[in-house]
Amino acid sequence: xxxxxxxxxxxxxxxxxxxxxxxxxxxxxxxxxxxxxxxxxxxxxxxxxxxxxxxxxxxxxxxxxxxxxxxxxxxxxxxxxxxxxxxxxxxxxxxxxxxxxxxxxxxxxxxxxxxxxxxxxxxxxxxxxxxxxxxxxxxxxxxxxxxxxxxxxxxxxxxxxxxxxxxxxxxxxxxxxxxxxxxxxxx
Numbered sequence: 001x002x003x004x005x006x007x008x009x010x011x012x013x014x015x016x017x018x019x020x021x022x023x024x025x026x027x028x029x030x031x032x033x034x035x036x037x038x039x040x041x042x043x044x045x046x047x048x049x050x051x052x053x054x055x056x057x058x059x060x061x062x063x064x065x066x067x068x069x070x071x072x073x074x075x076x077x078x079x080x081x082x083x084x085x086x087x088x089x090x091x092x093x094x095x096x097x098x099x100x101x102x103x104x105x106x107x108x109x110x111x112x113x114x115x116x117x118x119x120x121x122x123x124x125x126x127x128x129x130x131x132x133x134x135x136x137x138x139x140x141x142x143x144x145x146x147x148x149x150x151x152x153x154x155x156x157x158x159x160x161x162x163x164x165x166x167x168x169x170x171x172x173x174x175x176x177x178x179x180x181x182x183x184x185x186x187x
Contacts, residue, residue, distance in 0.1 A: 002061065002062075003061075005069070006072065006075075006076060007041050007042065008041055008054055008069055008072045009041070009042065009073050009076050009077060009111070010039065010074065011038045011051060011111055012035055012036075012111040012134060012166060013036055013037075013038045013166075014034055014035060014036075015030065015034050017036065031114065031177070031180075032171070032178070032179065033169040033171070034169075035166060037111070039054040039069055039070070040052060040053055041054050042107075049107065054069065074115070074116050077108060077111060078115060078117075080106075080108055081108075081112065085106055085108065086104070086105060086106045087104050087106070088101060088103055089102045090125055094147065095147075095151060096143065096147035096148075096149070096150025096151050097147075097150065098126075098146055098147045098150075099143065099144065100126070100143045100147065100151075101122060101125055101141070101143070102139070102141055102142075103139070103140035103142070104138060104140075105138070106138065107137055109137070109138045109140050110140050110166055113132050113173070113177075114177055119173050119174055120175070122173065125142075126144045127144045129144060129145040129172075130144070130145075130172065130174075131147070131172060131173070132172075132178060133155045133168070133170055134171075135166060135167070136162030136163070136166055137162075137164040138162075139158055139162075141154075148170065155168050155170075156168055169181070
């Protein structure tokens with residue numbers, strides 16, 4: 001499969017997702033709680049999209065290394081967000097009674113968690129201590145730490161009914177991206 005480097009995207013996946021980048025030096029980027037960021041290239045029409053794993057062979061064909069491929073993927077994700085391909089809704093009083101941002105409507109929704117500059121954009125909406133949840137591929141919740149307990153039931157329900165579940169565990173979103181949040185922080 002020939003790939004267009006401008007169509008390489010990051011994709012948030014469980015760590016057991018097949019890793020087409022087959023060598024230790026090219027392992028998926030692990031972000032914690034059993035999740036990694038793989039590289040994919042969408043193929044087919046929008047209503048029948050197939051995500052093809054991008055591997056070492058495809059990267060060699062287009063003569064780019066893994067860090068360059070992840071940089072291309074980050075730019076593609078940013079372009080998709082700017083173009084409105086992921087729905088972003090802000091609720092001043094979300095399910096837990098505090099500001100909440102919901103990203104949905106796309107296979108890229110959960111992957112938005114690793115988008116460059118997301119922390120800076122979300123600080124204005126939900127505050128400095130940003131918590132993120134990715135119960136499944138098509139959903140990302142962002143909210144303040146005070147809302148953890150109130151969001152737990154919603155996150156669990158979304159995870160249980162998901163076609164492509166990811167995790168019920170929480171992340172802290174900082175300037176350098178997501179980091180696992182201790183499980184006990186939800187209670």
